[in-house]
Amino acid sequence: MKILALDSSGNVASVAIIEDDKLLIELTMNYKKTHSQTLLPMIDSICKMVNVDLESLDYIAAASGPGSFTGLRIGVATAKGLAYALNKPIIGVPTLDGLAYNITYTDYLICPIMDAKRNQVYTAFYLWEKDVLKRQSDYLAIEINECIKKAKEYNKPIIFLGDGVPVYKDRIKEAIGDWQYYFAPQSCNMQKASSIGSLGMLLAKEGKFQDSMEFVPFYLRKSQAEREYEAKTRGIL
Incomplete structure (x- = not known):
């Protein structure tokens, strides 16, 4: 089974090709360029580097959200177009x-946090149960202090990772007190297409895939423009 995986849901653009149990190639960029500039050239580059014809792919795996509204739209549009x-x-x-799958086989609570602006993060809580990563909560869009409070309720050491870490690192240190916690290193702190591809491989084996026309992003909450428009409309009414 061969999968092209991509993730452009945050600041990072990442693409990878996985074949069965082997990661053939991964390219990740965290630089001041828009995903619309980088994503397709990155895909073209990795295919050429490992001599993979797109026609030979079995699936395309893509990060579905939550995340940056613009980044998700670009990633979803790219995946849908290719598919x-x-x-x-x-x-x-x-x-x-x-993101959580970047951290493997630990007894600690895994807490990925993505910056959702306005002191909020996108988050969920994960634990490894034997050799399976299990999500312990709903996907949430909550204030960072509420995230920390909920994380501590699991009564385990916590690993934080994601693009929310550099934004809220000082807030976490202040609010978490003497609780045992860690910040993931740079090598596994951000989105990785290889993790999306690995999970995609598991989902494909379970028959959990979609037609290109059915695939839509998962935003978790409305965009700022939508919220402002609704507030303006309520004011008019």
């Missing part, structure tokens, strides 16, 4: 699941 052109199914992998 439609190649007549391949899509596997949607929740972004937070992919």
Whole structure:
């Protein structure tokens, strides 16, 4: 089974190709360029580097959200366009699941946090049960202090990771007190297409994939523009 995986749900753009139990190639960029500039050239580059013809793919796996509204739209549009052109199914992998999967086989609580602006984060809580990563909560959009409070209720050491860490690192240190916690290192702190691809492989084996026309992003909450428009409309009414 061969999967092209991509994640552009945050600041990072990441693409990878996985074949069965082997990661053939991964390319990740965290630089001042828009995903619309980088994503397709990155895909073209990795395919050329490992001599993979897009027609040989079995699936396309993409981070489905939550995350940056613009980044998600670009990633979803790219995945849908490729899947439609190649007549391949899509596997949607929740972004937070992919982030949590960066941290493997630990007894600690895994807490990915993505910056949702306005002192909020997108988050969920995960534990490894034997050799399976299990999500312990709903996907949440909550204030960072509420996230910390909920994390401590699991009564375990906590690993924080994601693009919310550099934004809220000082807040976490202040609010968490003497609780045992860690920040993931740079090598596994951000979105990785290889994690999306690995989870995509598991989902494909369970028959959890979609037609290109069915695949839509998972935003978790409305965009700022939508919220402002609704507030303005309520004011008029």
